[in-house]
Amino acid sequence: xxxxxxxxxPGFNLSLGYTLLYLTIIVLLPLSAxxxxxxxxxxxxxxxxxxxxxxxxxxxxxxGASLLAALINLFSGLLIAWVLVRYSFPAKRFxxxxxxxxxxxxxxxxxxxxxxxxxxxxxxxxxLAPLGIKVAFTPLGIVLALTFITLxxxxxxxxxxxxxxxxxxxxxxxxLGATRLQIFWKxxxxxxxxxxxxxxxxxxxxxxxxxxxxxxxxxxxPYVSEITPLMIISKLEQYDYLGATAIAVVMLVVxxxxxxxxxxxxxxxxxxxxxx
Amino acid sequence: xxxxxxxxxxxxxxxxxLDNINLEVASGELLALLGPSGCGKTSLLRxxxxxxxxxxxxxxxxxxxxxxxxxxxxxxGFVFQHYALFRHMTVFENVAFGxxxxxxxxxxxxxxxxxxxxxxxxxxxxxxxxxRFPAQLSGGQRQRIALxxxxxxxxxxxxxxEPFGALDTKVRKxxxxxxxxxxxxxxxxxxxxxxxxEEALEVADRVVVMNKGKIEQVGTPAxxxxxxxxxxxxxxxxxxxxxxxxxxxGWAEVAGARITQTDEPNAANATLYVRPHxxxxxxxxxxxxxxxxxxxxxxxxxxxxxxxxxxxxDAVEVELTRERYAEGDWKVGEAVWLNPREAKVYLAG
Numbered sequence: 001x002x003x004x005x006x007x008x009x010p011g012f013n014l015s016l017g018y019t020l021l022y023l024t025i026i027v028l029l030p031l032s033a034x035x036x037x038x039x040x041x042x043x044x045x046x047x048x049x050x051x052x053x054x055x056x057x058x059x060x061x062x063x064g065a066s067l068l069a070a071l072i073n074l075f076s077g078l079l080i081a082w083v084l085v086r087y088s089f090p091a092k093r094f095x096x097x098x099x100x101x102x103x104x105x106x107x108x109x110x111x112x113x114x115x116x117x118x119x120x121x122x123x124x125x126x127x128l129a130p131l132g133i134k135v136a137f138t139p140l141g142i143v144l145a146l147t148f149i150t151l152x153x154x155x156x157x158x159x160x161x162x163x164x165x166x167x168x169x170x171x172x173x174x175x176l177g178a179t180r181l182q183i184f185w186k187x188x189x190x191x192x193x194x195x196x197x198x199x200x201x202x203x204x205x206x207x208x209x210x211x212x213x214x215x216x217x218x219x220x221x222p223y224v225s226e227i228t229p230l231m232i233i234s235k236l237e238q239y240d241y242l243g244a245t246a247i248a249v250v251m252l253v254v255x256x257x258x259x260x261x262x263x264x265x266x267x268x269x270x271x272x273x274x275x276x
Numbered sequence: 277x278x279x280x281x282x283x284x285x286x287x288x289x290x291x292x293x294l295d296n297i298n299l300e301v302a303s304g305e306l307l308a309l310l311g312p313s314g315c316g317k318t319s320l321l322r323x324x325x326x327x328x329x330x331x332x333x334x335x336x337x338x339x340x341x342x343x344x345x346x347x348x349x350x351x352x353g354f355v356f357q358h359y360a361l362f363r364h365m366t367v368f369e370n371v372a373f374g375x376x377x378x379x380x381x382x383x384x385x386x387x388x389x390x391x392x393x394x395x396x397x398x399x400x401x402x403x404x405x406x407x408r409f410p411a412q413l414s415g416g417q418r419q420r421i422a423l424x425x426x427x428x429x430x431x432x433x434x435x436x437x438e439p440f441g442a443l444d445t446k447v448r449k450x451x452x453x454x455x456x457x458x459x460x461x462x463x464x465x466x467x468x469x470x471x472x473x474e475e476a477l478e479v480a481d482r483v484v485v486m487n488k489g490k491i492e493q494v495g496t497p498a499x500x501x502x503x504x505x506x507x508x509x510x511x512x513x514x515x516x517x518x519x520x521x522x523x524x525x526g527w528a529e530v531a532g533a534r535i536t537q538t539d540e541p542n543a544a545n546a547t548l549y550v551r552p553h554x555x556x557x558x559x560x561x562x563x564x565x566x567x568x569x570x571x572x573x574x575x576x577x578x579x580x581x582x583x584x585x586x587x588x589x590d591a592v593e594v595e596l597t598r599e600r601y602a603e604g605d606w607k608v609g610e611a612v613w614l615n616p617r618e619a620k621v622y623l624a625g
Contacts, residue, residue, distance in 0.1 A: 174348055
């Protein structure tokens with residue numbers, strides 16, 4: 001191969017070949033089947049399906065809520081990682097283990113539990129109702145469910161980087177006259193940026209695809225709290241396979257574009273840290 | 277800016293890192309804290325910097341109590357062994373950091389910052405690297421940038437923690453000479469920590485030898501090398517041979533041979549310290565000779581090191597210049613006489 005550089009590490013051809021084969025079978029094959037299937041529609045019909053007002057509203061809900069959930073976790077995830085790394089307190093290991101729970105819990109269970117608690121007669125819903133805040137069966141509920149599901153991503157990507165952050169950097173900044181706030185802002189945060197972006201991208205991607213937990217708490221009102229995955233399912237239930245694939249293709253393209261963008265950002269900031 | 281360290285103690289759990297340290301650093305001098313790892317030298321440096329709070333004692337900067345002053349306000353420049361450069365900033369921004377974090381009132385203008393950073397980069401002879409990131413520099417260059425960064429805030433005191441510890445031998449030698457020249461140029465009171473006795477002796481105005489949280493000796497490089505105050509200092513500043521000895525009529529004797537005179541008239545147990553290059557070899561016995569057999573000969577660049585087996589002793593190391601070695605034409609297995617030119621006696625107990 002022309003682009004193969006001579007290297008002491010053996011097995012370049014074998015490992016690259018395996019990687020491509022694996023990605024083809026696991027990722028590309030189902031996705032291309034999707035694309036192939038959607039080509040059964042004419043361009044005109046395709047456009048009509050994916051720009052249906054109800055579908056357009058669902059894009060807004062899905063991408064908006066996912067973005068919001070990922071942003072919330074960007075901050076709270078950083079905070080949790082910070083507390084877990086920087087301080088020692090009783091039951092730290094227990095709390096550390098709690099963070100992973102949203103990964104392990106069946107998403108439907110999470111959705112039902114959240115819906116029960118935040119319903120107007122639920123334990124949290126009762127407290128919030130007098131304040132005029134409705135969580136369950138509103139877009140707010142979707143954001144809540146997505147925040148719950150995507151909590152571990154930012155924590156788990158930032159935690160190791162924060163752990164490896166040399167204390168000397170902060171000491172150096174301190175001896176140069178920087179305040180605590182300046183040290184956090186000018187020294188710690190830029191170092192964590194690539195990890196934060198990675199965690200954000202993972203959380204965002206996971207939230208876009210989330211279905212199980214959301215449908216229980218969303219209320220699924222057309223134009224208000226319907227997520228795009230639900231639109232796909234409802235098309236399937238009506239045996240409208242072509243319409244379902246068309247919407248899926250749109251989600252796929254938009255998600256891929258956004259992930260590519262975030263990865264690019266992350267690559268750029270990692271490059272600035274000299275970690276090429 | 278003079279520094280006065282008064283009765284400083286510091287304990288980490290069970291471990292006594294600093295045990296009642298008293299030391300004065302004169303204004304404008306370059307002082308080395310020398311000792312094996314774990315002797316407390318780095319802890320002392322960090323206490324001076326304010327990165328560590330002492331359990332007991334006082335630090336005075338120019339007569340003023342600075343013990344409770346935060347490191348931020350202490351105006352010290354600190355250089356770390358592993359550079360601690362900010363990786364996401366260019367060399368220029370690293371050096372400018374200390375100026376940029378100042379409160380608005382005292383912060384210099386952008387043009388002034390630019391001027392000062394470039395002047396510092398010229399001082400460390402790396403002006404051409406201003407736009408690079410630390411990852412693109414060699415170890416020696418990184419440490420010079422770290423030094424420029426520390427100097428940018430115009431510190432009253434410069435503190436260096438094993439500044440050349442992470443560099444290879446050749447760069448280390450170049451850099452320590454360069455540091456010495458730099459210090460002669462800017463004359464900021466400096467304290468540096470090292471475990472390398474050669475480095476301390478070559479660079480410093482005065483050397484503080486530390487062991488187990490205590491100061492063993494303070495003096496100029498010549499003083500600590502020529503008149504070690506304790507067996508520890510003797511051992512730490514270069515190679516030594518130990519001889520079991522007894523003192524008889526004011527003479528320290530090894531295997532019946534009178535080696536050197538002592539103040540103490542008689543002692544059953546004494547130890548004689550002799551440096552390898554302070555021993556002569558001969559084929560004829562003199563009054564103060566110790567018999568031995570050459571067992572190994574190793575060439576070490578400009579010198580030759582011979583190992584001589586002596587009855588009832590560890591092997592004795594003798595270091596000869598190439599010329600003297602060639603003159604003597606010594607062979608392995610040959611019987612020789614050892615004549616120590618210099619020796620120091622420490623009485624046991």
